[in-house]
Amino acid sequence: MMSLAALLALAALGHHYVQVGTNAITRPSSSDFYKFYLSAERVRAGQSMYWLVPPRERQGDACHPDTPDVDRASTMPLPGRLTLGGELPCLGPNLNPPIFMAVMLPLSLLPYGQAWWIWAAFSSICTVFSVWLLAVSKQRATTEHMRWTLLGSTALFAYYPTMANFSLGQLGSVLLPLLAMGWFDLRKGRPVRSGLWLGLAIGIKPFLGVLLLGLFVLGNWKALISATCALLGLSALGALIFGMSACQDYVLVAGNVSWTASNWNGSWFGFFDRYFGGQANANWPANKPLSKALGTALAVLTVGLWAWITRGQHRRAATNGVDALFALGLPVALLTSPLGWVYYFPVLTLSGFIAWQHTSHAADPRPLRLALLLPVVMSVVPISLKPSPSPLSPTLWYGVDAWYFYSLLIALFAYSVAMRPNRSTA
Numbered sequence: 001m002m003s004l005a006a007l008l009a010l011a012a013l014g015h016h017y018v019q020v021g022t023n024a025i026t027r028p029s030s031s032d033f034y035k036f037y038l039s040a041e042r043v044r045a046g047q048s049m050y051w052l053v054p055p056r057e058r059q060g061d062a063c064h065p066d067t068p069d070v071d072r073a074s075t076m077p078l079p080g081r082l083t084l085g086g087e088l089p090c091l092g093p094n095l096n097p098p099i100f101m102a103v104m105l106p107l108s109l110l111p112y113g114q115a116w117w118i119w120a121a122f123s124s125i126c127t128v129f130s131v132w133l134l135a136v137s138k139q140r141a142t143t144e145h146m147r148w149t150l151l152g153s154t155a156l157f158a159y160y161p162t163m164a165n166f167s168l169g170q171l172g173s174v175l176l177p178l179l180a181m182g183w184f185d186l187r188k189g190r191p192v193r194s195g196l197w198l199g200l201a202i203g204i205k206p207f208l209g210v211l212l213l214g215l216f217v218l219g220n221w222k223a224l225i226s227a228t229c230a231l232l233g234l235s236a237l238g239a240l241i242f243g244m245s246a247c248q249d250y251v252l253v254a255g256n257v258s259w260t261a262s263n264w265n266g267s268w269f270g271f272f273d274r275y276f277g278g279q280a281n282a283n284w285p286a287n288k289p290l291s292k293a294l295g296t297a298l299a300v301l302t303v304g305l306w307a308w309i310t311r312g313q314h315r316r317a318a319t320n321g322v323d324a325l326f327a328l329g330l331p332v333a334l335l336t337s338p339l340g341w342v343y344y345f346p347v348l349t350l351s352g353f354i355a356w357q358h359t360s361h362a363a364d365p366r367p368l369r370l371a372l373l374l375p376v377v378m379s380v381v382p383i384s385l386k387p388s389p390s391p392l393s394p395t396l397w398y399g400v401d402a403w404y405f406y407s408l409l410i411a412l413f414a415y416s417v418a419m420r421p422n423r424s425t426a
Helices: 002-026 032-044 069-075 098-108 112-136 142-158 160-168 172-187 191-204 206-218 221-242 244-254 268-277 288-316 318-327 329-336 342-361 366-380 400-418
Strands: none
Touching (some): 002 112, 002 142, 002 160, 032 098, 032 112, 098 112, 098 221, 098 244, 112 142, 142 160, 160 366, 172 191, 172 342, 191 221, 206 221, 206 288, 206 318, 206 329, 268 288, 268 400, 288 318, 288 329, 318 329, 318 342, 329 342, 342 400, 366 400
16 A cells, blocks of 8 residues: 555656656756856866856845846856856856766767756766665565665655756756765775765765765774775866866856755855845844854854764674764764755665664654654655845844754754664663
8 A cells, every 4th residue: 555655646646747858958048957057068168167246245236136137247257267157147056066067068969859858867877876775785575675665765856956957957866876886885884985986966966075084083084094095086087078178267256156045055154144234224244253153153153063973873883883973973964064064964764774774763753753854854745945035135144044943953853863873771
């Protein structure tokens, strides 16, 4: 009955996903995949794959939402090597490292709609494969693996951040199997292979680099060296294919992100940027250094606490340390990155799975499991993406616009509690 219900739900979700994809293709600029596709087109045209967004921090800047349209054109910079121009001069840039273009260049040879659906299909396959990896991590019969894969895939596709990842053509679902394989191999005593998976994930999304610190804390030198070599290899390959100028442009663009206050950013940095920059009487960007300092301080504190917990778990058992590395390290990576977007939340599936397994050691696992479900239920709430707030369009920084920040913070707390030492009375 559960499998039949999952199949019916999956069919209904499939219809919804097709509609989402159709809308994304109809309005290309609504999808981040369009930025990736546009980057590849620029590379084929001999241009930089990156571009800087024109100034947008104060009213009167070319891309500030409160700047009157009559004044916008006069302040807009002319198109150039790192200025997009065209019909969407304020479009946010592609923020993936240069090596990612090795994937996008072949897709950019196809019409946009075909390229989008191929990428969407690949992302969906990654979602199902990730659930299968988690299902086979426990010793079950093959039919049980298939049943749990069906149930888990249905649940994951129904998860709002997965839908957000799909509609934007983002990489949350692509990262999940790499991280799952990294956890599985490290737990099974295959550190070199695990490091390769982690290095590949970090090479795609550098904010996951905090996991390298976790490997250092665990003293797993083979995995750390393997991950570092894979990361450096990907970076070198990107520089070799696209040139050092692409790497320099990437660093420049990544350091000039000014839209962290969006309500889909669940990080400490997003939380403080919304507070200081999203009120009607905001003194922004004068308060930007203070916001950055507070975000950095809380990020460092969060990483420090995670490292301390991970070290303590490792002293109890090597597998516990590995579990803490992934179960707590992934929400920590999102909280401490300036770009901890909700469409990366699918990677928390691995964290929740690991934490759920640890609750079986508790005398009464039900309260812990309810606590683990709380951030899932919270992040299922479909809150639409808003642009960065401004004095004329202020944010409710402590309320619904910080909802995903609260979800992430509660997830980290719930995972930490579930990972506490054995509470069994047996």
